[in-house]
Amino acid sequence: MPGVIEVRFKGNRRGAYAWDAPAAPRLHAAVIVEAERGEDLGFVHAVTGVGASACDGCDSCDPAEPVVEGERPCVVRLAGEADLAEHARLREDEDQVRRDVAARAAAAGLAMRISDAEWQWDRQRLTVYFTAERRVDFRGLVRDLAARYRTRIDLRQIGVRDEAARLGGIGRCGREFCCSTWLTQPGPVNLGLAKDQRLSLNPAQISGGCGRLLCCLKYEHQFYVEARKRFPKEGRIVTTLQGEEKVIAVDPLREQVALRGADGTTRSLPLVRFTAETRAARGEGTVGT
Incomplete structure (x- = not known):
């Protein structure tokens, strides 16, 4: 049964890959992985159980997606020095690619802002990310870029987040x-x-x-939602040992309640003291010193 590792690529792009070897690669190791068409290079972000599924202790992580056995892409091998050198050259080239694509889009009159460009490690795919306020017909631009870079072009519209x-x-x-x-x-x-x-x-x-x-x-x-359930609502008139007072503010972090009396004087007291005073005013207890 192969293990699973999570691999991270440029721009926080991540993917889970099968690792069929006795020992898993170390964290942050560079690996060559299977891509849709060809191979890509990324860095190990998580290993085995952490990479295979999200933890069940909170809801901040991605939910684990069921994967049919044999369909998960695999890690091909660890990356060598030559692989990393090529990866570095691609990263250096991407900024120039982004500027070139932006110029071609402007020349074509397309209302789009080019955010980033990303080469697949084997240069079999060039992904260009852009933002736009509305849908853009970029088919002509794709043909232009395919002729210019002689690879598969993938233009992806993304949101500002x-x-x-x-x-x-x-x-x-x-x-x-x-x-x-x-x-x-x-x-x-x-x-x-x-x-x-x-x-x-x-x-x-x-x-x-x-x-x-x-x-x-x-x-x-x-x-805050749960904490406020223990506090009186702001604007409410309450009866304390000093008579009727209005709740003007509550502070869940400091556990404080601010009150204003009928004579306009204000005071702030801990929630515990406030609760004790209101109970005592109803004859349900006493207030300690």
Whole structure:
């Protein structure tokens, strides 16, 4: 039974490959793998169980896809120095390819922005990624590029979030984009996530490098939803030992409740103290010192 490894390519592109050998390759080792037409070079990202399926401890990873035995592509061999040298030459060439494709697209009057170009290691395929506001008829451009580079051309339209994942960058937190390092399926993000967490709704404050809402708005959302169930609703009138007061703010992280009395004075107290005071005001207990 062959093992399974996860191989990572340019732009955070990943794939699972069968490894039919006694010992699995080490992490980050360069390997030659089977491609749809020919061979490609990538780097080992995960080995055996980690590469074969997603963990079941959270829902942030890609779900494991069932694979029919014999249909999973295989690792051909470990890459040698000559293979890595060719890989480096291809990476150097891709920026010039991107500029050339962009110039040809502009000359053809196509409303598309070329984001990236990626050679397959054996030069049997050239994949060009682009963004566009609407559907683009690029059949003429494909024929032009096929004649120019004499290989199979694959033009792929991607969204701005996919573009950010491919190109990478540094987020507001000072770390690399989640989508370009570990977050393979960001999922939908909406403004309600920011509202539930009482975050600023200023787009400049809650948008990522792609211009869309930050994917990390989802990370702590469930905590806030569950935590707020223990707090009174803001704007509610409550009875405490100081009489009727209005809840003006709650802070789930600090476990604090801010109140305003009938005379306009405000105070902030821990949730535990607030709960004890409201219970005591109803005659259901006492408040300790």
